[in-house]
Amino acid sequence: MKIAVLPGDGIGPEVTRESLKVLDALSLPQLTLFEGDVGGIAYKRHGHPLPSETLDMARAADAVLFGAVGDPECDSLPRQHRPEQAILGLRSELGLFANLRPAAGFPGLEDLSPLKPELARGIDLLVVRELNGDVYFGEKGERESAGGREGWDAMSYNEAEVERIAHTAFRAARKRRKKLTSVDKANVLETSRVWREVVVQIADQYPDVELDHMYVDNAAMQLVRSPGQFDVILTGNLFGDILSDQASACVGSIGLLASASLGERQTDLGTFGLYEPIHGSAPDIAGQGKANPVAAILSLAMLLRHSLGRETEAGQIERAVANTLTGDIRGADLGGTATTQEIGDAVIGNLK
């Protein structure tokens, strides 16, 4: 099995290093790692945030372990050279259509949530965000209009696109509490009307899963008012961008949350995917040993589960993380003094 490792910018390299230490400690057989440049660092070295060598390496792999991209020094570059284009490029080039973002509080760490403890304790949801369509990848540009220059973007979803992400979400709900909330804006958008019709159709194949629909404005409200009502949230690319970040913020511990972006291609033991912590490159604390590697380590667990068929080891890592988090070792983000390395070491110590 081949893993492409793309540490990227900011704290990406230091948290990825800890994931790799954990992977090493598991001594899995027949694993080959390749490392490539992505993001601002790739732009500086190769003139492009997603060099073709990096893309080829990712394509040839069974899974991609991704750090973070984003570099303030690149802020004034034209959009196509900016670090975030690397992640958009990987998603489209690799056909990563299904973004899974679990958001759940960690026992004992409810206090990290900005919500009242009784609400925070109830959060245990999974956002399934479509990642290859919507207004992200439609035609777009600038044109002249009666009101001067006009920026425009085409939003759309077709049946095939909604079907495949709906299947992903229903299957995920089956493995959880069997409740699926599809979020759209069907009272205004034609894109959403088709979205909803297809989701309703696919639901016939999952009679054991309870489906409901919510408008995105109401969902944003409910995520704050009573997040415990959600199990799986299925939504499009744009609404998913907003709601998944909102859900993470409700949990409160941005440094602890992981994500998977899955493609259609099957590997020998699972599904091809890209795995990344949701925290981003955090340039303000990069290189200081202050970053929490837990999100990166949990991304590795998702990689082992979804792409390498290693459920046992994934669970082992997740338990080790949970035990570490309830212990004495705390990083700067949790009010402690443990360094990135020390937290990584502690997780490894708890692996068994």
Add this chain to the structure above:
Amino acid sequence: MKIAVLPGDGIGPEVTRESLKVLDALSLPQLTLFEGDVGGIAYKRHGHPLPSETLDMARAADAVLFGAVGDPECDSLPRQHRPEQAILGLRSELGLFANLRPAAGFPGLEDLSPLKPELARGIDLLVVRELNGDVYFGEKGERESAGGREGWDAMSYNEAEVERIAHTAFRAARKRRKKLTSVDKANVLETSRVWREVVVQIADQYPDVELDHMYVDNAAMQLVRSPGQFDVILTGNLFGDILSDQASACVGSIGLLASASLGERQTDLGTFGLYEPIHGSAPDIAGQGKANPVAAILSLAMLLRHSLGRETEAGQIERAVANTLTGDIRGADLGGTATTQEIGDAVIGNLK
């Protein structure tokens, strides 16, 4: 001065009745009220959620006092006959391009917020949402695609549209804490790129206002993590729909929040506008005297301020509401037993 009163569906009529009682108690000279049907009730009586008589009445008025629309009995109607089309129709036909939604906790009622009290106490923001453009009013439809039926919607903003809403927001910020956060998704959308460029240009005319930009995903996160950082949030129609509801949910007291939707037309003493509580029609409690009329009464205060130039009376109502809320009279939504009418009476009692 003429006010068109459109009570609408659900709890709309009963909360509007209390606003009118308050208006009556102020004994303002030269005021004429007209009442019209809108929403589900209008569909049932006239076959259309926004009958042309209602639209004409609104057009002829200096301000519109709006209750709520939405009726579960209309859920299965084709979209163009559904109650919410009435509000979309009013916005576009009357050119109501600027939606102002203040979100602030009421002293003593921080506990209504799902956020921790120290965060809830800090919330005092105004969302300025563009209301006549974006993906709401672009071309839209269904077409065949390689992936089957495809729903599509065109998103756009031109310079003139952004300029006028930016002026509204900068002027509002000037009267508040002089901080403006423009929210967009300029790293992905051309619509947002133009949006941001225009906002930056207009900012030159308001050197006393501090401007920053935030991506919508980050804004959704920050609204939960530290809502106190915001003064005025300026954003487009779609993001504004989501963020303004999220902001209301953070305050917690949906039954207490009002909104104004302003047009370009100047009245003798202010700006033409439509005023509505943000709570919606709440069909589950309609007709039971359980609805809190405070949001409707505060909408009347906004009407007096923005359309009738009655700042004194607006402030008078707002103080009366604040005094009522800190008193003993509590409605069902605040854990008390006071009826809609009793709360209205109490506000009138506190007017002086």
